[in-house]
Amino acid sequence: MDQKRILAIINTNKMNFDNYKIIPNYKTNKTDLFLAENEDILACEKTLNIAFDEDYKEYVLNYGSGILGGTYVRIYLPETIILTMDEWKSRITEYWFWDEGKDVLSKEEVLNSVRIGDTYDGDEIILYKSEYFILPRHSEVIYKAGKTLEETITWLCSSGILTEAFSEREFEPFEDQR
Numbered sequence: 001m002d003q004k005r006i007l008a009i010i011n012t013n014k015m016n017f018d019n020y021k022i023i024p025n026y027k028t029n030k031t032d033l034f035l036a037e038n039e040d041i042l043a044c045e046k047t048l049n050i051a052f053d054e055d056y057k058e059y060v061l062n063y064g065s066g067i068l069g070g071t072y073v074r075i076y077l078p079e080t081i082i083l084t085m086d087e088w089k090s091r092i093t094e095y096w097f098w099d100e101g102k103d104v105l106s107k108e109e110v111l112n113s114v115r116i117g118d119t120y121d122g123d124e125i126i127l128y129k130s131e132y133f134i135l136p137r138h139s140e141v142i143y144k145a146g147k148t149l150e151e152t153i154t155w156l157c158s159s160g161i162l163t164e165a166f167s168e169r170e171f172e173p174f175e176d177q178r
Contacts, residue, residue, distance in 0.1 A: 016150065019167075019169050020068070020169045020171055021170050022063075022170075022173065023170045024172070025066075025172055025173055025174055030173075031173060032173060033064050033173050034077075034173060034174070034175050035060065035061055035063075035064035035065075036061055036077045036078055037061075040077065040078040040079055041060065041061075041078050043078065043082075044078030044081055045078075047082055048081070048082070048114055050127065051130065052116075052127070053149060055148040055150045056075070056127075056149045059075055060077055063171050064173065065174055065175060066171050066172050066173035066174050067172050067174070068153065068169060068171050068172075069153075069156075069157050069166065069168065069170065071120050071172070072119055072120050072156070072157065073120075073125075073156055074118055074119070074120075075116060075117040075125070075149065076117050081114060081115065084115070085115070092111060092135075093111065098110070100140035100142075101135075101140065101142025101143075104141070104144055105133055110142075112128065113126040119156065119162065121137055122137035123135065123137050123156075123162055124137075125145070125152060130147065131144065131146070132144075132146050132147070132148075132149065132152040134152075134155075134156070134162070143161065157169070
């Protein structure tokens with residue numbers, strides 16, 4: 001196989017960050033990024049017995065902690081996922097209300113998933129068996145959003161289901177997500 005074809009295959013498997021623009025943090029006016037390390041990703045995968053897709057890894061290694069889409073999507077760093085997991089599962093157990101989504105995921109399946117992010121509106125992004133789902137805050141359904149983080153972000157920002165569709169992909173970094 002020639003070099004161009006190999007690079008084309010590699011690039012089709014990578015998240016497309018071409019239209020992502022880093023903007024200054026509204027409080028600090030800085031564009032400093034707070035990134036995950038490969039070791040953090042590996043430790044989280046081992047601790048939770050999961051495998052993140054390449055898009056998630058690329059996102060947290062290149063953008064890290066912050067909010068994408070003006071003020072819409074937050075993807076958690078591995079450390080945040082681990083530190084908030086017990087509290088999240090307790091809250092989901094106590095306040096479960098997605099019975100209309102049981103054909104997509106059962107309560108037990110959601111409790112065996114991993115929350116990897118959320119939206120400004122309080123919708124939660126979860127990873128279950130290598131697929132992403134959305135637990136909406138204002139609806140009892142559960143949405144299947146994609147097999148990769150890029151598909152999921154595109155669904156969240158472009159489907160028009162949970163918020164009005166928008167095309168800008170500005171990323172505002174901030175230090176702590178907890």
